[in-house]
Amino acid sequence: MLRIRNLSAYYGSVRALSGVTMRVREGEIVTLIGANGAGKTTLLNAICGLVRQDGDLAFAGRSLAGLAPEEIVGLGISQVPEGRQLFAPMTVAENLELGAYRRYRRESRAAIGADLERVYQLFPRLQDRLAQQAGTMSG
Known part of the structure; x- marks a missing residue:
């Protein structure tokens, strides 16, 4: 699914990564x-096209070389920044659904609903709090 070979990443002229190689298979959690x-x-950031990099990056058999970050997002690759990056006035359910906004044009609501069910299995307390404002949650 995701293949990285000999990846180096740069901030300006400073090499921040060198020679990273890894593979993530479909369904794998890393x-x-x-x-x-x-x-x-x-x-x-290198995988998402946010920093200059060289090496071989491919997702689902397609090279990511030269793609803009928004094109990479369109392929289904994104990241969730650390910390509480929630829309506080929105409900928990609305925050979760927002994560699938790019998929609504391509996939059925049933497929997205199945993914949300998987999230609820991983984090069962979320299902009890779907109507709660995200900004009122703790922990």
Whole structure:
């Protein structure tokens, strides 16, 4: 699904990543763990086209070389920044549905609903709080 070979990423002339190679298969869940400054966010930014990089990046068999960030989002790749990036006045349900906004044109509501059900299985308390304003949640 996602293939990265010999990826380097740069902030200006500074090389922040060098020689990263990894593969994520369809359905796999991957966690990046490391100390501050280890390159976790830089790797995600490189995958999303937000920093200059070289190497081989491919998603679902398609090269990401030269694609603008918005084109990469259109392929289904995005990231959720760390911290509480919620729309506080909106409900929990509205925040979750907003995450699928790019999919509504391509996929049925049933497919998106199935994905939301998976989220509820992973985080069962969310289902009890769908009508709650996101900004009132804690923890």
